Amino acid sequence: MRLVVLSGAGISAESGIPTFRDALTGLWACFDAERLATEDAFRADPALVWGWYRWRAAMVAAAVPNAAHMDVAALADDGHALTVVTQNVDDLHERGGAREVLHLHGRLLASRCIGCGARVMPDPILAAPAPPEGGAREMPPTCVQCGQAFRPDVVWFGESLPSDAWDAAEAAVDACELLIVVGTSSLVWPAAGLPDRALRAGTPVLEINPHATPLTPRATAHWSLAATAGMARLRARLQTTDASHTAFFD
Ligand code: NAD
Numbered sequence: 001m002r003l004v005v006l007s008g009a010g011i012s013a014e015s016g017i018p019t020f021r022d023a024l025t026g027l028w029a030c031f032d033a034e035r036l037a038t039e040d041a042f043r044a045d046p047a048l049v050w051g052w053y054r055w056r057a058a059m060v061a062a063a064v065p066n067a068a069h070m071d072v073a074a075l076a077d078d079g080h081a082l083t084v085v086t087q088n089v090d091d092l093h094e095r096g097g098a099r100e101v102l103h104l105h106g107r108l109l110a111s112r113c114i115g116c117g118a119r120v121m122p123d124p125i126l127a128a129p130a131p132p133e134g135g136a137r138e139m140p141p142t143c144v145q146c147g148q149a150f151r152p153d154v155v156w157f158g159e160s161l162p163s164d165a166w167d168a169a170e171a172a173v174d175a176c177e178l179l180i181v182v183g184t185s186s187l188v189w190p191a192a193g194l195p196d197r198a199l200r201a202g203t204p205v206l207e208i209n210p211h212a213t214p215l216t217p218r219a220t221a222h223w224s225l226a227a228t229a230g231m232a233r234l235r236a237r238l239q240t241t242d243a244s245h246t247a248f249f250d
Pocket residue numbers: 007008009010011012013014017018019020021023087088089090105182183184185186187188208209210211213225226227228
């Protein structure tokens with residue numbers, strides 16, 4: 001079967017990586033994601049924003065993929081044509097074995113100069129010393145070519161998505177026979193529009209999330225499960241039941 005998995009921060013929650021709401025603890029508790037994950041926020045207070053990303057990057061580097069990442073990747077081993085479209089900036093799908101992963105929102109484990117785009121190795125986002133427990137403010141390094149600051153290689157609110165990844169995601173959604181939406185709040189656009197694109201084309205959309213989201217009322221089915229339990233159930237279903245049968249989604 002042609003499958004697309006659209007994932008969000010919730011699929012990595014069971015690897016100990018906080019979702020956006022949960023990442024705003026301690027030092028970062030009085031901010032909201034929209035105030036930290038923007039170019040304006042970075043320019044206004046680069047140490048605050050760079051420190052937040054350095055802390056999150058260290059957390060990702062120390063984490064390991066969970067059973068949900070592995071089960072997503074295993075769908076390809078089961079013989080399905082699989083495309084993973086992720087809003088996540090971690091690399092746990094890749095480390096879980098997925099081969100085709102489209103990153104709509106960039107990567108946390110990389111950085112670049114905000115002025116000229118230069119990169120340096122080893123990447124300063126992970127450079128020693130590691131941030132302290134809970135994170136700390138930290139000034140970003142400056143670029144030797146142009147003197148501007150290094151920024152994380154992610155897509156901030158207000159920035160456009162990488163067009164190659166977005167175009168490939170739309171094409172994969174258009175071609176798929178089942179879209180699985182796992183661990184996303186379905187609040188961040190334009191990614192949140194991909195399930196509606198599938199539904200308009202008559203393609204079933206299965207949502208796996210312990211909580212209801214704006215997508216829930218429109219989804220073909222909502223499994224109120226954590227990502228690990230939901231992906232295990234999905235793999236088992238695909239092995240035994242025809243997805244064109246309504247019992248598939250029960
Ligand atoms: P979000 O933080 O807005 O929502 C997370 C969703 O996951 C919620 O709907 C929640 O109910 C669900 N969830 C929590 N625990 C779960 C579990 N165990 N299994 C399944 N679902 C679970 O995240 P989002 O929708 O991905 O969008 C916000 C932005 O957050 C994205 O742009 C993304 O780049 C960024 N982000 C990424 C990471 C990461 O890469 N791991 C972490 C935090 C935020």
